[in-house]
Amino acid sequence: MSVKTLAERALEQGQGVLRLTPTWVPRVFCVPGRRIKLHPDDYYALGGNRGGIDERWFSSTTPADNGPLTSPNEGLSFAVFEDGGQEQLFLLRDAVDALKGALIGDRIWNDYGRWPMYSKFFDNKGALPHHIHHDDEHAGKVGQLGKPEAYFFPTQLNNHGGDFPYTFFGLQPGVSKDEVRQALKDFVKGDNKLTNLSAAYRLEPGTGWDVPPGVLHAPGSLCTYEPQKASDVFAMYQSLTGDQIVSEDLLWKDTPGEKKGDFDYLVDVIDWELNVDPNFAQKHFMRPKPVRPVKEMAAEGYQENWICYKSTAFSAKELTVFPGKSAVIKDAGAYGLIVLQGHGTMGAWDIESPALIRYGQLTHDEYFVSEAAAAQGLRITNPSKSDPLVMLKHFGPDNPDLVIEP
Secondary structure, rough: OHHHHHHHHHHOOOEEEEEEEEEEEEEOOEEEEOOEEEEEEHOOOOHHHEEEEEEEEEOHHHHHHOOOOOOOOOOOOEEEEEOOOOEEEEEEHHHHHHHHHHHOOHHHHHHHHOOOOEEEEEOOOOOOOEEEEEOOHHOOOOOOOOEEEEEEEEEHHHOOOOOOOOOEOOOOOOOOOHHHHHHHHHHOOOOOOOOOOEEEOOOOOOEEEEEEOOOOOOOOOOOEEEEOOOOOOOEEEOOOOEEEEOOOHHOOOOHHHHHHHOOOHHHHHHHHHOOOOOOHHHEEEOOEEOOOOHHHHHHHOEOOOOOOOOOOOEEEEEEEEEEOOOOEEEOOOEEEEEEOOEEEEOOOOOOOOOOOOOOOOOOEEEEEHHHHHHHOEEEEEOOOOOOOOOEEEEEOOOOOOOOOOO
């Protein structure tokens, strides 16, 4: 059976909604925070040389860039078609290529020819090194796309804050390019102390941050939901985090070959005005915003908030259907979703948030909703007498339902 036929039958079976499988990604420079429901025996399921699994990717048509040991299809989401008790898997990327606008909508297909974002859970026990995601100009020099991203810290996944629940963003006003250049030159000396030039912010569950490309950031240890542009471009600018040395190879990651060793180029990747902006927090911190008047939504049995709403490259919502309630939810664009809490039904599907997942196990907590199904509306029912049904929804660029405030 061709991928197109599989995708068409799966979409028909799901009444416009594809069921996706868990996509686990290891990082050799990370220690898992163990809050993403993976079985305790499986955080190193790919072997110690690959590092611990501390990420789960959602609605991804973007392969992970994890160096020479990266496995085939790492980071890519698979969809499931069930037929006669048999489950057949196919890549979401291939389904998008085959179904085009019938899956992601003509607007996104015509503009991008692909699904141009993905989201993830990032779950690290400690802080990450101060690093940067390139803008389109600098990423384009190595054949990649720039990467804006955003953070949201789900309360359901943050029963503890990890070792360092603070994130560094940008640089302190008054820091000079010479100081940053010297810190980068000191990378190979041990601790280059780049965060001495930055500022840390305490992370608060239930809130988030917008992180444009070109902004230095050292994510803290809360479990994080990260919608982002479909790219895995980055470079590590900090040489020591906690007790862990960062490989110099990661300092020059995604630097053109002729520019490796050129510290002026690394400084040029930094969007200087964004990084030294004294009002950075005011402009980039995000508290949830109701999508409609709260009383109107409550009367219909649900609450929905924008949680990532400052970027044109993607957006995200948190939807809660109250216990014993049912609601029809409409959206103007296609989206992926992950069920965080509770169980119930969504259109043709029984959905649930599992307590524990084995590596390789299929679940019923992740889906991709076609634009047609989103626009028609999905009836979501929560049969529980006490437990809210909560999901996070990640959308593609230029969401027609979102007005970005300056």
